[in-house]
Amino acid sequence: MWHALLEPLQYEFMQRSLVIAILVGLICAVVGSYLMVQRLALLGDAISHSVLPGLAIAFMIGANIFVGAFIAGVFSTMAIAWIRARSPIKEDAAMGIVFSAFFALGVTLITLIQKDNKIDLNHFLFGNILGVTRQEVLDTALISAFVLLVVVLLYKELLFYTFDSLGAQAAGLPVNLLNFGLMVLIALTIVASMKTVGVILVLALLITPGATAYLLVQRLHNVMLLGAGIGITASVSGMYLSYFYNVPSGPAIVLVVSGLFLLALLFSPTQGVFTYPAAKQGEPLLWRELRGLWRG
Amino acid sequence: MRTQPTPCDTGSTQASDGQIVYMNGNDKILVSQLAVQYRAVQALRDVNLVIHPGRVVGIIGPNGAGKSTLLQAMLGLVPANHGTVRLGNAPLADQLSRVAYVPQRSQIDWTYPATVWDVVMMGRVRKTGWFRRFSAPSRHLAAAALERVGMSAYRDRPIGQLSGGQQQRVFLARSLAQEADVYCFDEPFVGIDQKTQDVIFQIFHELAQAGKVVVVINHDLGESITHFDDLILLNTELIASGPREQVLSPENLYRAYGGKVVFHQGEAA
Numbered sequence: 001m002w003h004a005l006l007e008p009l010q011y012e013f014m015q016r017s018l019v020i021a022i023l024v025g026l027i028c029a030v031v032g033s034y035l036m037v038q039r040l041a042l043l044g045d046a047i048s049h050s051v052l053p054g055l056a057i058a059f060m061i062g063a064n065i066f067v068g069a070f071i072a073g074v075f076s077t078m079a080i081a082w083i084r085a086r087s088p089i090k091e092d093a094a095m096g097i098v099f100s101a102f103f104a105l106g107v108t109l110i111t112l113i114q115k116d117n118k119i120d121l122n123h124f125l126f127g128n129i130l131g132v133t134r135q136e137v138l139d140t141a142l143i144s145a146f147v148l149l150v151v152v153l154l155y156k157e158l159l160f161y162t163f164d165s166l167g168a169q170a171a172g173l174p175v176n177l178l179n180f181g182l183m184v185l186i187a188l189t190i191v192a193s194m195k196t197v198g199v200i201l202v203l204a205l206l207i208t209p210g211a212t213a214y215l216l217v218q219r220l221h222n223v224m225l226l227g228a229g230i231g232i233t234a235s236v237s238g239m240y241l242s243y244f245y246n247v248p249s250g251p252a253i254v255l256v257v258s259g260l261f262l263l264a265l266l267f268s269p270t271q272g273v274f275t276y277p278a279a280k281q282g283e284p285l286l287w288r289e290l291r292g293l294w295r296g
Numbered sequence: 297m298r299t300q301p302t303p304c305d306t307g308s309t310q311a312s313d314g315q316i317v318y319m320n321g322n323d324k325i326l327v328s329q330l331a332v333q334y335r336a337v338q339a340l341r342d343v344n345l346v347i348h349p350g351r352v353v354g355i356i357g358p359n360g361a362g363k364s365t366l367l368q369a370m371l372g373l374v375p376a377n378h379g380t381v382r383l384g385n386a387p388l389a390d391q392l393s394r395v396a397y398v399p400q401r402s403q404i405d406w407t408y409p410a411t412v413w414d415v416v417m418m419g420r421v422r423k424t425g426w427f428r429r430f431s432a433p434s435r436h437l438a439a440a441a442l443e444r445v446g447m448s449a450y451r452d453r454p455i456g457q458l459s460g461g462q463q464q465r466v467f468l469a470r471s472l473a474q475e476a477d478v479y480c481f482d483e484p485f486v487g488i489d490q491k492t493q494d495v496i497f498q499i500f501h502e503l504a505q506a507g508k509v510v511v512v513i514n515h516d517l518g519e520s521i522t523h524f525d526d527l528i529l530l531n532t533e534l535i536a537s538g539p540r541e542q543v544l545s546p547e548n549l550y551r552a553y554g555g556k557v558v559f560h561q562g563e564a565a
Binding site: 164168218 | 335371399415
């Protein structure tokens with residue numbers, strides 16, 4: 001089996017894929033943990049869908065598509081915040097409106113330009129980890145180094161802010177700046193992950209590793225560390241699935257990470273479905289869970 | 297934080313009557329013409345008051361009276377439409393490193409992956425400064441604060457596994473670790489046991505004796521009210537403020553609560 005896994009790595013494109021899989025699994029889990037604890041999963045989805053038009057416009061004018069995607073991602077969070085501040089529309093509705101509008105524009109633009117260019121919409125939507133270039137690996141490495149450095153340097157401030165934003169603001173921390181910084185980190189992470197998982201499914205790589213770890217450990221930095229291990233496992237496994245079975249890398253990665261989550265949900269020592277609370281004598285487990293759903 | 301002089305009370309002097317007076321801690325808060333409007337709703341109207349250090353001050357009033365709004369507007373957490381708030385001779389919002397604020401329990405996500413220790417150390421974030429690790433003295437201070445509220449044994453517990461009273465004590469420890477001059481608490485006694493309430497009031501009085509400003513939003517007019525030195529009675533506008541007995545006059549209570557005050561008192565006690 002080891003031979004089967006190591007043998008593909010003699011190809012240069014597989015080496016590049018491996019590096020980018022590890023980087024993306026790592027930073028998605030770390031940054032995504034902040035989304036999870038703040039209950040902002042939908043925001044991750046919104047930003048990831050919103051990067052598309054920026055990418056397309058950058059491609060049209062010959063600029064770096066990562067820069068274009070990043071600008072569109074940050075711009076979408078500002079649009080959401082602006083709608084929320086200037087109207088009685090709630091945040092989740094504002095997100096839904098903005099990200100579907102951006103996504104629709106992105107799909108339209110890319111469809112228009114892909115006819116006469118070598119750009120494939122599917123690669124951005126569902127990921128194409130085996131097709132990453134040397135330059136993309138370098139860009140991703142730079143982004144990852146920056147993101148991790150910021151998280152390490154601002155760890156205690158971000159912990160305070162994401163746990164108790166009012167208390168942090170009252171202590172004099174610049175909470176708006178911290179929030180904006182977090183949005184920038186999320187947008188950067190999504191842009192870096194675009195070629196690996198694609199914008200539609202990147203949310204899974206942001207949220208699921210952290211959520212899985214959250215079922216197993218109880219401090220934020222442990223959630224991030226264990227989540228990173230889970231994220232890397234999933235993205236590397238997804239890369240091999242994509243290589244051996246010729247499936248898009250995004251869905252392959254997401255299926256693996258979802259499977260890991262299901263395992264933790266069922267078997268977590270402290271809160272697993274099978275392990276806690278201990279089943280009553282003679283009561284079938286499936287029946288207990290269904291009854292629980294019915295009762296709410 | 298302590299009434300007994302100790303080596304770390306460097307900012308204090310021994311007054312002639314044996315009480316500790318902190319050099320730095322005895323600024324008062326001056327609120328003038330403070331007003332807050334949320335869209336079409338006037339939440340706070342033209343509030344003028346003085347909050348003295350050395351007293352345990354309660355903010356009371358009916359639901360929707362603007363108690364939390366007053367506290368948050370004083371600290372600049374919600375924008376005020378009008379008015380100024382000063383601590384000593386500068387705006388309070390410019391001196392937030394001197395403030396410790398504990399929000400309502402309902403504001404906090406208690407499933408957050410953090411331990412008691414993580415939460416108490418948050419009190420040292422501002423004093424530690426950007427890009428730095430917590431120092432050994434900071435850790436000792438946090439440990440002492442945790443000891444003071446009787447929660448040392450729970451240091452490594454996830455906060456979600458604590459009772460409401462224990463969670464409130466952890467937040468009190470966090471505020472003590474902040475070494476602030478102004479301590480603000482939003483409804484700290486909601487859903488907690490009598491023993492915790494006694495512990496918390498005792499610490500409030502120690503803080504006041506140390507010359508700190510202590511402001512506490514209180515949710516009822518029950519037995520707990522007797523522990524406050526001064527009261528601020530609010531119903532969108534200021535009804536009365538000053539020593540407790542003066543504020544709790546039947547006339548003031550009627551103006552704040554309407555005819556329902558006797559019912560409230562009976563229910564709360």
